Amino acid sequence: IALSLGVTIALLSIASAHWIFADLLTGSPDATVANRDVVRYVLDYTPVLDVTSSDITCNRLPRGFANTTVAIEAGANVGFRSVFSDRDKPEPIWHPGPLSFYLGRVPPGQTAKTWDGKGDNWFKISEQTVTSNFGSFAGWPASHKSDLFATIPRSTPSGEYLLRIEHIAIHNPSAPQFYISCAQIEVNNGGAGNPSPLVSIPGYIKPNDPAFDIDFLHDTSVTSWKVPGASSIWQG
Numbered sequence: 001i002a003l004s005l006g007v008t009i010a011l012l013s014i015a016s017a018h019w020i021f022a023d024l025l026t027g028s029p030d031a032t033v034a035n036r037d038v039v040r041y042v043l044d045y046t047p048v049l050d051v052t053s054s055d056i057t058c059n060r061l062p063r064g065f066a067n068t069t070v071a072i073e074a075g076a077n078v079g080f081r082s083v084f085s086d087r088d089k090p091e092p093i094w095h096p097g098p099l100s101f102y103l104g105r106v107p108p109g110q111t112a113k114t115w116d117g118k119g120d121n122w123f124k125i126s127e128q129t130v131t132s133n134f135g136s137f138a139g140w141p142a143s144h145k146s147d148l149f150a151t152i153p154r155s156t157p158s159g160e161y162l163l164r165i166e167h168i169a170i171h172n173p174s175a176p177q178f179y180i181s182c183a184q185i186e187v188n189n190g191g192a193g194n195p196s197p198l199v200s201i202p203g204y205i206k207p208n209d210p211a212f213d214i215d216f217l218h219d220t221s222v223t224s225w226k227v228p229g230a231s232s233i234w235q236g
Contacts, residue, residue: 018045019091019146021165021181025079026072029149034081038070039183045084047169047177051205057117058164058182066184069112074156074190079149080165080181090146095169095177096216098129098227099142101150103195104162104182112160112184122164122204123195124230126150134222142167153236155193160186164201168228173215195234204229 020042023034043060050056072078084091093099104122106115128148133139142148148165162182169177205228214222 018047019082019084019093019179020045020087021080021148021167021179022083022087023081024070024163024183024185025081025147025149026070026076028077029079029147032079032147035070035183037068038066038185039080039181040064040066042181047179049175049177051176051178051207052202054116054202056178056180056202056205058162059180065113067113069160069184069186071186071188072152074152074158074187075154076152077149078152078163078185079147080183082146082148082179092144092146093142093148093167093179094137094144095167095171096130096137096140096143097168097170097176098127098140099148100124100128100166100168100227100229101126102164102166102201102230103152103156104164104201105157105195106160106162112162112186115162117162117164117182117201120198120200120203122199122201122230123197123234124199124232125153125156125234127227127233129227130225134216134225152187153193153195153234155191155236156187156195157193158187158190160184166229170212170214170216174213176212191236193234193236195236197231197234199230 128141
């Protein structure tokens with residue numbers, strides 16, 4: 001079957017497009033400040049495939065944890081920038097799939113610089129997913145973007161956290177790819193909120209979750225889809 005040049009280029013891009021969330025972004029989307037020092041250094045742009053592995057928490061970390069933590073006001077915008085393997089060039093997200101932000105509250109006796117992310121301390125604060133036109137790559141809100149943002153809920157309790165971004169690429173049925181990074185932050189001037197539901201990572205997604213079995217590119221009968229992970233978003 002002959003393919004047009006445009007379709008061929010698109011398919012090649014999708015096949016080769018991998019990325020790393022290397023920079024934490026603060027400020028407004030129009031005036032961001034990039035901070036790489038607080039993001040835990042990821043081994044490479046290869047996605048995590050095993051949701052039961054400890055790598056699903058903050059990815060593969062050859063250098064351990066980051067050395068610094070950044071202060072962020074409750075209610076502020078925060079985000080990540082995706083880059084290619086050289087870590088200098090922004091790399092837009094090409095694969096279809098949902099984007100989520102999680103906060104993990106650091107347990108007593110530890111800091112954001114020492115916590116490995118274990119325990120049911122995580123809650124979802126943002127989710128960007130498709131609501132219609134499921135078979136279209138462009139229908140996914142994160143598609144073709146390299147700067148992705150969320151808001152720290154204003155009633156988030158003050159304290160140290162890991163901020164985790166997660167993009168799940170679902171272009172291959174039953175074989176999801178997880179692109180993940182964690183930044184070490186301290187929430188200031190927070191509120192008295194009670195974040196929920198709390199999940200553990202790994203543990204928040206089952207490896208046989210049927211949501212990943214759907215062939216979005218060919219199954220035209222799909223009219224709704226729930227993102228695997230925390231069952232709801234905590235907005236404060």
